[in-house]
Every structure is written in C-alpha cells, then in structure tokens.
Amino acid sequence: MNRRTRLLLAVVCGVAVASVYAGQPVLAPMGRDLGVPADSVGGFVATGQLGYLAGLVLLVPLGDVLDRRRLIAAHLALVAAGTAITAAAPVAWAAFSGLAAAGVFAVVVQTTVAYTASISPPAERGRNLGIVTSGVVIGILGARVIAGVLADLWGWRSIYLTLAILAAVLAVLTLTLLPADARPDRARYGQVLRSFGGLFTRPVFLRRGLIAFFLFASFGTLWSGMALPLAGAPWHLSEARIGLFGIAGLAGALGAARSGRWSDAGHARRVTGIALALLLASWAAIGQLPWSLPLLTLGVLLLDFAVQAVHVSNQHTLTAAYPDRTSTTIGAYMVFYSLGSALGAAATTALFDAAGWTGPTVLGAALALCALAAWAVPDRAGGLDQPGRVVGASPTTR
Incomplete structure (x- = not known):
C-alpha cells in the first residue's frame, strides 16, 4: 500500500462520488435544456442517490464474493457509460437513465474503501482509510465548484463528459496498477x-x-x-x-x-x-x-x-x-x-x-x-x- 496506490484509490473515490453530486449546481440549465419543469429538476439528483442506495444493498456485497480489483474496474467502466449517456441525452428520460446507472455503480466508492482496508496492514489501516476517503470529500465538495466552472465555459453536458472520460481512464489504471486482491476464502x-x-x-x-x-x-x-x-x-x-x-x-x-x-x-x-x-x-x-x-x-x-x-x-x-x-x-x-x-x-x-x-x-x-x-x-x-x-x-x- 504505497503512496501511488493510495492516491489512485482516492481519485477513484472522488470521481465516482462526483458523478452523483456534480449535477447540483446546474439543475436549472439541465431542466431547461431537457424540458423538465423547475419544480421537478431535483429529480436529477434524487435519481442518482436512489440508484446509489440500491447499489449499496445489491452491489457492494459483491466485494466479498469477487475479485475487488476487477470489480472496481468494471464499476468504473459502467459509471463512465452512465455519465456518457447523461452527457449525450437528447431528452429527459435518457438523462434520468444515465444518472440512475451512474448512481448505482458509483458505489465503487465503498468497494474501494473495503479494498483499502483489506490490503492495509492493521497498524496502517486507519491512516490509509483517512487518505483514501479524503477523495470522497473532495468529490462531494469539489465537484460543486468545478461543475460550476465547466458549466460556465462549455455548458452542463461538459461536466458529465469530463466525468465519463476520467472514469474510463481510471478503469484501465486500476487493472494495471492496483495490487492483486488475493483472498483464499470467498463467500457466496x-x-x-x-x-x-x-x-x-x-x-x-x-x-x-x-x-x-x-x-x-x-x-x-x-x-x-x-x-x-x-x-x-x-x-x-x-x-x-x-x-x-x-x-x-x-x-x-x-x-x-x-x-x-x-x-x-x-x-x-x-x-x-x-x-x-x-x-x-x-x-x-x-x-x-x-x-x-x-x-x-x-x-x-x-x-x-x-x-x-x-x-x-x-x-x-x-x-x-x-x-x-x-x-x-x-x-x-x-x-x-x-x-x-x-x-x-x-x-x-x-x-x-x-x-x-x-x-x-x-x-x-x-x-x-x-x-x-x-x-x-x-x-x-x-x-x-x-x-x-x-x-x-x-x-x-x-
């Protein structure tokens, strides 16, 4: 668990959680562009959060069944797909579908935290968790600032396009750079x-x-x-x-x-x-x-x-x-x-x-x-x- 690994895992957390929260500063322009009434634009964020809750129950436990390194890469690829669909959405239902998919697979954050804990020596577990979960905070709070800047420059779709590219790149990096997730016993x-x-x-x-x-x-x-x-x-x-x-x-x-x-x-x-x-x-x-x-x-x-x-x-x-x-x-x-x-x-x-x-x-x-x-x-x-x-x-x- 070296510095490079901790940094990569923190970035994974930040990008994944940003896919759920990045829409908060741009709900109004999203609604206008996609024809969603002003009193219903909160549904964009709610859709991602409901997907996230479903993923916590159904997907995160897979980390105790499958290879977590491969699971992190797969979920990042699906976050990339969801955010790409949102970025290209011509109508509201397509954006909602993309946000729901991104929300479900954004639970890669929790798989990453569990992976961090499992590969950390007991005496360093807290230190590593502190560094990796700092990426979550950066994703939640920093996404609002960066999203506002990107939206001002290139419109709200640029936010989700950027997240799609970052998630896809990270999916490749996790497979090539992360240590193997070696566990002799895995549950069903x-x-x-x-x-x-x-x-x-x-x-x-x-x-x-x-x-x-x-x-x-x-x-x-x-x-x-x-x-x-x-x-x-x-x-x-x-x-x-x-x-x-x-x-x-x-x-x-x-x-x-x-x-x-x-x-x-x-x-x-x-x-x-x-x-x-x-x-x-x-x-x-x-x-x-x-x-x-x-x-x-x-x-x-x-x-x-x-x-x-x-x-x-x-x-x-x-x-x-x-x-x-x-x-x-x-x-x-x-x-x-x-x-x-x-x-x-x-x-x-x-x-x-x-x-x-x-x-x-x-x-x-x-x-x-x-x-x-x-x-x-x-x-x-x-x-x-x-x-x-x-x-x-x-x-x-x-």
Whole structure:
C-alpha cells in the first residue's frame, strides 16, 4: 500500500462520488435544456442517490464474493457509460437513465474503501482509510465548484463528459496498477446478502451506524440549506460565491485525514467523542449566518472536520471488527449515511420556509446532540478501541 496506490484509490473515490453530486449546481440549465419543469429538476439528483442506495444493498456485497480489483474496474467502466449517456441525452428520460446507472455503480466508492482496508496492514489501516476517503470529500465538495466552472465555459453536458472520460481512464489504471486482491476464502452471494441484514443486530455495528445516521443528517442539513439564506437578504450572494464555502468545508475535511492514525493508535472511541463535540459546537457558529460570514466559515470548517474524523473512525472500527466481510459491512454502514443525508436535505428546506435559518440551525444541533448521545451510551457487547482487538464480535463475523 504505497503512496501511488493510495492516491489512485482516492481519485477513484472522488470521481465516482462526483458523478452523483456534480449535477447540483446546474439543475436549472439541465431542466431547461431537457424540458423538465423547475419544480421537478431535483429529480436529477434524487435519481442518482436512489440508484446509489440500491447499489449499496445489491452491489457492494459483491466485494466479498469477487475479485475487488476487477470489480472496481468494471464499476468504473459502467459509471463512465452512465455519465456518457447523461452527457449525450437528447431528452429527459435518457438523462434520468444515465444518472440512475451512474448512481448505482458509483458505489465503487465503498468497494474501494473495503479494498483499502483489506490490503492495509492493521497498524496502517486507519491512516490509509483517512487518505483514501479524503477523495470522497473532495468529490462531494469539489465537484460543486468545478461543475460550476465547466458549466460556465462549455455548458452542463461538459461536466458529465469530463466525468465519463476520467472514469474510463481510471478503469484501465486500476487493472494495471492496483495490487492483486488475493483472498483464499470467498463467500457466496446469498451468504453475504444474509449477513448484510444480520449486521443490523450487531451492537458494535448498530451503534456506529446510528452515529453515522445522525452525523450525515447534520451534514446534509447544512449543505442542502445553506444556499437559501446566503442568496437572500442581507447577503445576496451569487451561486459562484456560495460555492466558495465548499473550499472551507474541503479544508476542514482534509484536515481530518490524519484522524485515521489516531484510530490506528487505539483512540477510535475518543476521536469520535471529541469530533462529535466539535460538530455540536460548529452549529453555534453556523447559526450566526444572518449576521456574520466569518463565523459561518469557521462553523463550516469545524463541521466538515468533525464529519470526516468520525467517518474515518467508524470505518476503521467496523473493518477491523468484521475483517472477512469488509465490503458487506461498509455497504450496510453506508445505508445509514444515505438515509441520514436524505433526512437532512428534506427537512432543512421545510424548516427554513417555516422558521428562517433558526430552524435548520436547531435541527443540525439536535442531530449532532443525538449522535453524541449514541456515542455516549455504554455498549454491553463492548467495542473496538485497541489495534487488532475485537470485543463482542462473534466468531462468525471475524
């Protein structure tokens, strides 16, 4: 697991997740070009996210059945096909089909994370996960900035054409540059699907999953609602200027890339608790949006630092607890991520209409407090806080 491998895997994550989120800044021109009414353009993003959720359940467990290196390459090729269809779409249904396909196979991100965990020495697992998952953050936040620039220069189709080319190139590179995925024992697909559901009864998994649910609901509350007050009085910021807040979020998230090393040292639980406390504190600064942009910037930086630190810590804990089912475990864990993100995105706009920015602020802080409460509740089955030591995992999940 050298520097070149980590960089390649991080880029794979960034490009794949960008295929789901890149359309957010250009929904209006996409709708006009394809004849979709303004009140329905959110369906472009929703289609990709629904496809992603389906892929988490049906495709990610394949990583415990098939060669993950080949699976990553195949899924990248299909992401390239989906984004190419979207770029060339003459009518709305073709664009929706392409976005759905790209969303389904964008779960290559989770296969990549599982692959990273499986080929990493135990003492370096957290460090490698921190670096590779930083690509996800770059893809989510950076895609919004880059998409806006490309759309201004060459139109919205150029975004998806660029993603198609990048995904196709990466599919070739993964086959030629990644280490072999050598595993003597591989499960059957039916077995891993059954174990997928069984994970939701495991105390270690369930607690980390609940933390992720509240964590990403809080994250979604900020990033789905922040543009609304910034575009209105008293700021009246343009879309380009609003997009610049993604740079603050990116800086915060990348600053947490080293959190994996703290987990390697046996401090996963402590890192999670401190980061969740920072998440709660960040909303005190974010709540000042109507009066202070510098405080908002500080809050965004803290929030994204906290989210990335907890996310890395969660994945480190779960891949160490269930080393023989890393793909299935990561896929099941990300279900909490998807549901939490959807909740935050759906609730924040309704609350903003009803109570102004106070509504999303209270919601975001309440969700952070729920995550902190889930972390604080003692786990009767124990947890994983020491490198290589699993407490409370049954022999069938080791």
